[in-house]
Amino acid sequence: MTRVAILGGGPGGYESALVAAQLGADVTLVERDGPGGACVLTDCVPSKTLIATSTRMAVLSESVSLGVRFSGGSDGEVGGPEVDLPLVNKRVKELAWAQSADIESRVADEGVRIIRGAGRLVDPQIVAVGDERIHADVVLIATGATPRVLPGAEPDGERILNWRQLYDLPELPEDLIVVGSGVTGAEFAGAYLALGSRVTLVSSRDHVLPNEDEDAARVLEEVFQRRGMNLLARSRAAGVKRTADGVEVTLTDGRTVTGSHCLMTVGMEPNTRGMGLEEAGVRLDERGFVQVDKVSRTSAPHVYAAGDCTGILMLASVAAMQGRIAMWHALGEAVQPLKLGWVAANIFTDPEVATVGVSQAQIDSGEVPARIVKLPLSTNPRAKMQGFLDGFVKIFCRPATGIVLGGVIVAPRASELILGLSIAVQQHLTVDQVAHTFAVYPSVSGSITEAARRLMQESAY
Ligand SMILES: Cc1cc2nc3c(=O)[nH]c(=O)nc-3n(C[C@H](O)[C@H](O)[C@H](O)COP(=O)(O)OP(=O)(O)OC[C@H]3O[C@@H](n4cnc5c(N)ncnc54)[C@H](O)[C@@H]3O)c2cc1C
Numbered sequence: 001m002t003r004v005a006i007l008g009g010g011p012g013g014y015e016s017a018l019v020a021a022q023l024g025a026d027v028t029l030v031e032r033d034g035p036g037g038a039c040v041l042t043d044c045v046p047s048k049t050l051i052a053t054s055t056r057m058a059v060l061s062e063s064v065s066l067g068v069r070f071s072g073g074s075d076g077e078v079g080g081p082e083v084d085l086p087l088v089n090k091r092v093k094e095l096a097w098a099q100s101a102d103i104e105s106r107v108a109d110e111g112v113r114i115i116r117g118a119g120r121l122v123d124p125q126i127v128a129v130g131d132e133r134i135h136a137d138v139v140l141i142a143t144g145a146t147p148r149v150l151p152g153a154e155p156d157g158e159r160i161l162n163w164r165q166l167y168d169l170p171e172l173p174e175d176l177i178v179v180g181s182g183v184t185g186a187e188f189a190g191a192y193l194a195l196g197s198r199v200t201l202v203s204s205r206d207h208v209l210p211n212e213d214e215d216a217a218r219v220l221e222e223v224f225q226r227r228g229m230n231l232l233a234r235s236r237a238a239g240v241k242r243t244a245d246g247v248e249v250t251l252t253d254g255r256t257v258t259g260s261h262c263l264m265t266v267g268m269e270p271n272t273r274g275m276g277l278e279e280a281g282v283r284l285d286e287r288g289f290v291q292v293d294k295v296s297r298t299s300a301p302h303v304y305a306a307g308d309c310t311g312i313l314m315l316a317s318v319a320a321m322q323g324r325i326a327m328w329h330a331l332g333e334a335v336q337p338l339k340l341g342w343v344a345a346n347i348f349t350d351p352e353v354a355t356v357g358v359s360q361a362q363i364d365s366g367e368v369p370a371r372i373v374k375l376p377l378s379t380n381p382r383a384k385m386q387g388f389l390d391g392f393v394k395i396f397c398r399p400a401t402g403i404v405l406g407g408v409i410v411a412p413r414a415s416e417l418i419l420g421l422s423i424a425v426q427q428h429l430t431v432d433q434v435a436h437t438f439a440v441y442p443s444v445s446g447s448i449t450e451a452a453r454r455l456m457q458e459s460a461y
Helices: 011-022 037-041 044-066 085-109 163-168 183-195 214-226 316-330 360-364 381-386 414-426 431-435 446-460
Strands: 003-007 026-031 113-116 119-123 126-129 132-135 138-141 145-147 175-179 198-202 230-232 237-242 247-251 256-259 261-264 268-270 303-305 345-347 352-357 371-376 392-397 404-411
Touching (some): 003 011, 003 119, 003 132, 183 198, 183 345, 303 316, 392 431, 392 446, 404 414, 414 431
Parallel strands (some): 003 026, 003 138, 175 198
Antiparallel strands (some): 247 256, 345 352
16 A cells, blocks of 8 residues: 655645545645645635625625615714624634634545644655654645745734734724735735725735736726725835834835734745755755646655645645645556646635636737637626626637637636636637527626627637
């Protein structure tokens, strides 16, 4: 029986444990904090649970235009929804630990042995946890990553925070400064704005979401500003310090911004140091990420790696797929190498931004020849009825054949809508095939088939 040892119990680790156990291996999973990993306990699951509340708040706040009236306001003012942050945080933490417990029993049911503790390699085929030694034929490193700390802006857990400390806040920040306008910064800035905080988003670049679809970033910026967010572009934070009653962020050009709290979202660092990896022959890049190939092999024989510690594409779905591929490969199953071009991703802002396949930047640079159609949500009947007018559906296809290459959807619940395009990309469907597919009337997904029809018409000329 092949012995498999896995370091880290996030999606990269526990999904591989399930695959390896189902393939008949003897599997040991070593996890420091709790099954499910940072994904379930501090990052993805908690943030999406918080966002479930903030999205509900945004819907309620904007429902006045649909004829909903709130009563119960004081001094002649109309009442509105209010958030009970301790209750929200309690729900977030309980849900995360319940999810972790579900994963633990699922993994244990498959016969995986779980060891609580921090593991390290003493040899490419020996894992140590305290005094215990686990001898393995195959080792998988899936130890994830940790929030990066900007020197001079060290979190104190009270006023200067990383996102893992947010769920201990006793009350809603009155005046939140979010440093960093990537996916994590944009999601939390939008969420706390909807929950009722005043929010300033400090971005070192020209726009929010600098690495995402430009049209999508523009829509979000407009929505954020319309809802009252203070956006500071081309503003790089140099340091953050506590004041008597809050925080002061100093920018590199000398300006200062004051608020009640500051949330730092300036990236992640891999959990790979001090674990004996390099000594065992596992090559790290200059930032400390484990170098892997498309079947998750590292430079050390029998040692694989998956997930955020590889820095490939920091998503739970990618971590899980890298881990499964590693186990299929190690245990002699047929395996398809990781294809990043097929990854569907979503930014959980309001509206959401979902993408799959090639990007418009690749098309604009000439790297990928493609035709593009973009339909604004304001032309979609269902969106009009629901009062959601910010967003669009955009599809890219090959010029001659009409094969769908990718797309972007900016809409409420875009994460649920992208599947249709994802299937089209992975199965090499043409815009004709998508156009001939029934969509419900009225529905936002009707804009996907409508966009495909427009691309079909274009190819007829
Ligand atoms: C705020 C936020 C929101 C996110 N939202 C989403 C989302 O909506 N969708 C999505 O797809 N992705 C999301 N992500 C990304 C996602 O959380 C990560 O890509 C995912 O957690 C990576 O999984 P992993 O298994 O590599 O690592 P992790 O989930 O980080 O798990 C690694 C585990 O290994 C443990 N560990 C570390 N060192 C050791 C050791 N020496 N021995 C034993 N155990 C060890 C750690 O304690 C941790 O529990 C989000 C990330 C953040 C920061």
